[in-house]
Amino acid sequence: YKGISHYEGEESNNHTALPCPGELLVEQHHSNYGEPWAGGRDVFEFLAESSNLKPNSRVLEIGCGTLRVGLHFIRYLNPSHFHCLEKDELSLMAALRYELPSQGLLHKRPLILRGDDMEFSKFGSGVTYDLIYASAVFLHMPDKLVWAGLERLVEKLKPYEGRIFVSHNVKFCSRLGGDECAKKLASLGLEYLDLSFYSVLFHNRYKGISHYEGEEANNHTALPCPGELLVEQHHSNYGEPWAGGRDVFEFLAESSNLKPNSRVLEIGCGTLRVGLHFIRYLNPSHFHCLEKDELSLMAALRYELPSQGLLHKRPLILRGDDMEFSKFGSGVTYDLIYASAVFLHMPDKLVWAGLERLVEKLKPYEGRIFVSHNVKFCSRLGGDECAKKLTSLGLEYLGKQTHDSLLFSHYEIWFGFRRLKP
Numbered sequence: 001y002k003g004i005s006h007y008e009g010e011e012s013n014n015h016t017a018l019p020c021p022g023e024l025l026v027e028q029h030h031s032n033y034g035e036p037w038a039g040g041r042d043v044f045e046f047l048a049e050s051s052n053l054k055p056n057s058r059v060l061e062i063g064c065g066t067l068r069v070g071l072h073f074i075r076y077l078n079p080s081h082f083h084c085l086e087k088d089e090l091s092l093m094a095a096l097r098y099e100l101p102s103q104g105l106l107h108k109r110p111l112i113l114r115g116d117d118m119e120f121s122k123f124g125s126g127v128t129y130d131l132i133y134a135s136a137v138f139l140h141m142p143d144k145l146v147w148a149g150l151e152r153l154v155e156k157l158k159p160y161e162g163r164i165f166v167s168h169n170v171k172f173c174s175r176l177g178g179d180e181c182a183k184k185l186a187s188l189g190l191e192y193l194d195l196s197f198y199s200v201l202f203h204n205r206y207k208g209i210s211h212y213e214g215e216e217a218n219n220h221t222a223l224p225c226p227g228e229l230l231v232e233q234h235h236s237n238y239g240e241p242w243a244g245g246r247d248v249f250e251f252l253a254e255s256s257n258l259k260p261n262s263r264v265l266e267i268g269c270g271t272l273r274v275g276l277h278f279i280r281y282l283n284p285s286h287f288h289c290l291e292k293d294e295l296s297l298m299a300a301l302r303y304e305l306p307s308q309g310l311l312h313k314r315p316l317i318l319r320g321d322d323m324e325f326s327k328f329g330s331g332v333t334y335d336l337i338y339a340s341a342v343f344l345h346m347p348d349k350l351v352w353a354g355l356e357r358l359v360e361k362l363k364p365y366e367g368r369i370f371v372s373h374n375v376k377f378c379s380r381l382g383g384d385e386c387a388k389k390l391t392s393l394g395l396e397y398l399g400k401q402t403h404d405s406l407l408f409s410h411y412e413i414w415f416g417f418r419r420l421k422p
Contacts, residue, residue: 038307044072057130063137087116102243118149249277251403262335268342292321323354
């Protein structure tokens with residue numbers, strides 16, 4: 001099982017399983033930048049707003065590395081509208097074999113080429129860009145190569161509205177002296193602009209594009225974030241790669257025939273390893289979760305949601321360990337309810353009490369409950385007693401299913417149930 005296809009149209013059966021090296025699965029490349037991986041979201045928001053970007057805009061990054069910034073552009077832009085020139089083979093491997101598939105972005109078809117020559121003709125002679133940016137990469141190039149690159153880039157930049165952004169400093173220019181720098185830029189047809197920004201998560205000046213809409217469009221919600229979250233320690237809390245959350249999402253979404261207007265409840269969403277993908281896919285407020293662990297909730301609410309730009313999706317995530325679901329609203333019913341390993345750590349009595357309450361929350365016939373790993377809370381009763389108890393609740397056992405991982409050698413077992421009575 002390879003999950004929902006990342007492609008569309010004629011290629012919708014292409015599931016693209018990519019074996020992934022272990023050092024990528026533990027996300028070592030997320031710590032290669034000297035600052036938090038989440039800062040890529042800040043750079044994206046600043047550049048997108050400063051360039052007045054739209055989904056049909058075209059963007060070129062010089063030195064996209066492992067896509068710390070580029071992922072956000074790729075997700076936002078139309079397919080094939082993000083281009084990048086990157087020289088480092090290991091960074092390209094992390095980008096192409098981990099980040100794009102684990103984020104479900106292969107269908108966006110970014111054009112990412114290897115090169116260190118500042119030669120852009122390989123992207124096509126008729127292509128022009130609304131935004132061209134280089135994050136720190138010019139610091140590591142000879143001035144002569146930077147100027148040669150800028151000369152070629154001018155022809156690739158849309159006049160007047162198009163923008164080139166260079167981070168950190170422009171010593172390649174200032175080393176010429178103020179007048180000479182200005183003259184050289186003018187000779188290329190470039191005008192110098194000066195802008196700065198600060199992070200949504202770990203500074204407090206520039207707040208980026210609002211994560212909200214309508215009347216709350218000016219709510220930028222800067223959330224100071226503890227250091228242990230910024231280094232993503234919580235990504236290693238699951239005993240298997242963080243990227244496996246994508247596999248679980250795709251399996252459950254396909255098995256439940258989910259649509260964006262479906263409603264989903266997760267019991268024990270932790271730090272949103274799986275939930276992030278549902279939140280992104282579903283309509284606002286359609287993802288609910290009950291989670292007991294305060295530290296997991298902090299990671300979910302103060303790091304994952306803002307760093308992924310998902311605050312506007314307004315998931316309803318509540319704290320509790322009592323399997324009490326009335327707090328989500330009396331009239332709410334779900335297309336999918338799932339518990340990933342969480343029932344393994346509960347007394348059987350509490351699991352059954354929870355299932356009894358969940359039956360009324362599940363849409364009859366089409367709705368699904370999925371429980372991972374095993375159903376010992378049921379099998380410990382004995383086969384006949386287990387079946388009787390499920391029937392008394394109005395639940396039908398649909399059997400055991402497994403799914404493989406897109407990226408690594410791993411599979412999970414899930415047990416499905418549906419509600420029989422309206």
